[in-house]
Amino acid sequence: MGRSTIANAEGYFGFPELKPGNYHLHVTHIGFKSFSKNIEVNLGENYLEVQLVESAILLASMTVEANPFKNGPLEQSQTILILDREFIQKNNGGTFANAIEKLPGISTINTGVGISKPVIRGMSFNRIMINDRGIKQEGQQWGADHGLEIDPFDVDRVEIVKGPASLIYGSDGMAGVINIAPAAFKQNGEIEANYSGLYRSNNDMVSHSFFVDGNEKDLIFRARFTAQDYSDYRVPAENFVYAGFLLPIFDNRLKNTAGTERHFSFTGGVQKNWGYSTLTVSGFNQQAGIFAGAVGIPNSYNLRHDGDHRNIDIPRQDNQHYKVIWNNNVQLGKYWMELDLGYQRNQRKEFSLPHTQGVGPNDFGNLALSLNLDVFTANMRLNQQHGEGGQSVLGFNAQQSVNRHSGFEFLLPNFQSFQGGVFYFREQRINNTLVWNGGLRADGAFHDIEEHLQPIFVRLEPTGEFDQRNPDINRSFFNISGSTGVSWVFKEDINVKFNLGSAYRIPTPIELASNGVHHGNFRHEVGNPDLVAERSYQADLNMALSKKKVHISVSPFFGYFDNYIYLAPAPRFSPLPGSSLLWEYRQNNAVFTGAELMSQLAIFKNFNLSFGAEYVYNLNLDTGLPLPLTPPFSTLTGLEYKIPEINKQVQNLYFFVESRRAATQNRVDRNERVTEGYHIWEAGLGWDLTFKNNTLQFQVSGQNLTNAVYFNHLSRYRLLNLPEQGRNISFSINIPLNIR
Template identity: 70%
Template sequence: MISRYILGLILLLTIHISFAQSSLELKGKVHEDSGEPLQAIVSIHELGKYTVADPDGNFSFKGLNEGVYHLHITHMGFRSYSKNVSVTQQRSELYIILKPSDILMDAMTVEANPFKNGPLEQSQTILIVDREFINKNNGGTFANSIEKLPGISTINTGVGISKPVIRGMSFNRIVVNDRGIKQEGQQWGADHGLEIDPFDVDRVEIIKGPASLMYGSDGMAGVINISPAGFMQNNEIELNYSGFYRSNNDMYSNSLALDGNEGDFVFRGRLTTQDYADYKIPADRFSYAGFILPIYENRLKNTAGKERHFSLMGGVQKKWGYSTITVSRFAQNAGIFVGAVGIPNSYNLRSDGDFRNIDIPNQDNSHLKVIWNNSIQIGKSWMEVDLGYQKNQREENSFPHNQGVGQTDFGNLALGLDLDVYTANLRFNKQHNEKTQSIIGFNAQKSINQKSGFEFLLPDFSSFQGGLFYFGEYKALSNLVFNAGLRLDGASHDIQEHLQPLYQNGRPTGELDQRNPDIERSFGNFSGSAGMSWVFMENFNLKFNFGSAFRIPTPIELATNGIHHGNFRHEVGNANLDGERSYQFDWNLAYSKPKFLITFSPFWGYFDQYIYLAPAPRFSPLPGASLLWEYRQDNAIFSGFELMSQFNPIKNLSFSLALEYVHSQNLNTGLPLPLTPPFSSLLGVEYKLPEFSGPIGEIFLFAEYRSVSAQERVDRNERITPGYHLLEMGLGWDLKVRNQAFKFQLSGQNLTNEVYFNHLSRYRLLNLPEQGRNISLSLNIPVSLR
């Protein structure tokens, strides 16, 4: 019903604005302090249009309606520039001066808000990376590609399955937006990866800290915005090939994309395949429940996988905005280490001689998305509407007898989860005057989950949640900006009772065990935030943000009661959980010069009735399980900091340093919260070889050294993890042959083949170390077809 009303509104507004306004032109000139012109890239964000200034620095956009537009101007070796511009009948020319900078991060424009009109939320700590960063740090999954950013960690289950962590928090405390729609795909599970094709990501904006105001209840810890590439210019068509290889698990990745613009019609398509074998670890044995078990040929049996992804986009780009529809599907079939389901023994760990086959147990995941994005001009203001449908299907297969179950009607399907999600977002942005702009909007989401399989973890449920918000920004001075907003959230969960058949010696007893009763819960509350951004003494930028967020308990937290094999534990929900409230402070101080940048970002947050999964002081009564873990609520504090710096002492030479630390404290038990990442530092150096510039392209060398401290601050029954050190080195080569570009990169990870444990890895519970030495090779070839 909501979708119908929004669709009708879009059609009426489109008809109105198509005939209402005349065509205007926006002209300007870009140059540096000395007056020298720059051939900068200039883009209008709302329209998805861009152009390149001519050799004299001149640029223009024709066929515009009267209104307010947000410009982005970027040029290599200069700080990025953004500006709100009012286009009227009185034609005026812009004169834009770019300031020089050797710092790569200065070349990225900040646009971290769901409505992409203006630099809102400037008071928060925001990290931005582009496709070049993702390609350079490709770890096989999208989450692994961003974990080198300070404050970002990952929870891994072997290789190919990972999910992001922001400042020690993950799961339903992080919103991942893909093309404006919140990704929904069983993100409550540590072994449920983020189902995003890493090759289908062009730009990522990461908001660290409370972001529930415009993104909803799940944005308590932060938001990851994933954006596609901007539209091609008119009559341009480009074909792009990306290839990737990793030696440790013999991973082969191939991705082919076609991107074009024919008149007012824009289109894009991508197809990605990824296949990998059992991965290698620098160990030949591991311990489980007091037993020492073998690892044959240093390969972890049944950790191979294959992936097939595609996305298709088509739409129109007009002077009133744009409208596009994207259909994408992420499909993954991955083996699960045999020791993760049931009790491992020397027999089932023995190699079968085929490192690429996917045996039982395994997981088969499919995530289909249909997204309709609209940016529409209404007078001098802009409205953005995003509608989405997602179908997430997850199947976990294992042998019934391994779980103490006899023959069932489900065959080897242990757990099936089928989730349908309908999403509607609407935001209206109004530029009141040169100093003030505001956003009003709402989000609505309907979720329906159905289960199958001979095991039980999560019952059938339907859920609805939505929110209304207002956000305003006031530019008190040219260097001082204030913002604030309020949000009202509501949700209801209808969770069905589940009766699980009981078995004895693999035979059904005819008795039923009530794993969870019928549960109907409703929640509602307010959220808010306020902040400021102050640029003083020209080179300093101080940001401060205070936010109070409200998080709604999820069905998994209320009603789960079964063995979660990916986590090697029996998890039990709590139907009486209350909503979670946080009060969070976030600071950011940046000092920037043309050759030096340093940012320091401390944070502190108090969480009232923090919901978490903690080990209980007793064992599970279910076969194949170990300790019992329960969802609880306690008051807690999260605090810490991130530090990031870059120094370019001479041309072509760059040093970088990133530090991150998270301190968690359970105020009720006096102990740390479980799964808190340890202190980590990442030191990097990069050098471009000037003597190779010219006809044979550009070559650069880089090295990174990560040092991770031991994590000794652990919860009750949680293991201490020793510290470790990792070395990565590589080289890249950007080559042109007859105007055809080629991009190569060769790199090596964990070059010392160190035996180490990731504190957040699910296989850490089995005393299994992470991957050993790994050599990676990537190739990118963009081909202009017109």
């Protein structure tokens, strides 16, 4: 129900005025394993004794919890990684997606430094669902150059489900789900404020974020404002090769990669003993330059330094994402009802020069493409506890989308889309060591896509004729999916989880009806109106050993995909200027398999070693080739030493060193580049400084400390042979203020 409290020095805590019913209690403390238990509260006073188990593992900011509804003990259901605010702050790279890529199985697709999106087990775009405050984040996520429009400072808790999650969340949960949840509410009478600042030397990024959170007589409120500004970023190279030409990089900076961001959110509502109801209004505003050589054909002239590393020129993106979310959590006897309603408006504008696209004077000026998406979402879940050993969830999801476009270019037509589904999930304890879960889901959807006629220009002058870029398309879909799994606790220290699931995904309007140059991908993309829904059959195994000084988790996975949708080059050239080959959406059968390893070892007191590894193997069963944009095998090794207390003023001093190794990715699709492996280093230190009953948190860290020249296989600038960022020094400060 969103409440939190802090135990006193003797360890006593309490939640006054709770209604009789079933609740889920979660207890955490640094140096101990987290504790989770379902409890039934009756009339009168209720007492509970909790004894935590000591753990020498210091990485308390990353834990493993229960099922997606957080209603059961830790050994139940799917494995979910939980990241708290400490982890996000420590790894803030300017975007939310970059903050979570240190987890095994998580990668990012980047366009420069301000635009990134997550990849789970080699899959991204509409195969990953991002839920913000219970509402599916809907934007133009089908594009590799379309970033995840989430304020990285406005994230308090992240729950990551890897593997099929379509049963509970819907079509786009085929590869996994990332849930972004707010912090627990303050106690009555508490008011806190917070300032977070960040500076990154590579692109002179300056970030400021202000936050206030309080509870006044059960009226709860939160507000945040974030501002980020950054300049052209630096690379450890003075030139690059594109289409056989050696082109310069002046001052080691990529021209026109600067950006500016302004974000806000406000939450208000009530919290009572029956639950809570809150309304959140938020806005994401970003203006980001696109490297001058990314649209059209790069040449020495348009790459020349213009005298200002902070100006944002053409080509550029202007992105706005506004959300209104109404969250309700209501106790109905022994049931809990969760009702989330949301409205989103995503406005994406891309600016470029018309003549570079073969277009003359037009009514849109330099506005190449404008996509305006309105989305209405409704989710309801009814949770029931079946004694100490079971629980069930009955729910539905519904979503209505309307997209409108403008600009002198064409890529995606106007469309309306609806999709919705109902599901039932049950989890039952068989005995003290074995837990079973399973469920079914039924979904329906339809797309109403409008015909688009594009004016034809000859020598930059309109001819009065039109080219049909796509016809009217009306498609409907229906799917049934299900999943089941078991969790076996062996000798208390070993937990084995095995899940089987049949997931699905309906083709999106961009896959059915696109027909234009997608500059973020440097190609002409053509949809296929005859695509059918994808179907996957996936198996996920997680084996975890957790002792006082060691934690090891191994997660192999396998998936067979029927009618997997992907882009492939066609055997003909595009007739449009600024492009080469046509790329078509196709369907083939495919397999995905691989594994992740996550381990932590307390070598001695306050000194931890961590090691993570990930590998993804996929194969197009019809062509015999790998699928594109597959992350390479990589490892992340870290050492951390922590001194809990130096004196009353300086506490929680820690040092860390991390080493990332990525293998050469030579398993590539046709016309996809092989990317050489790399080895980069990161290190840093942080500490808390107590000042007048407030604790200031500082961190200094360095990324790519050796200024290595390396390429990220998933970077969109990889297609231009542009290396990743050079050496970067980051400074961060966090100042919490206890107002009352």
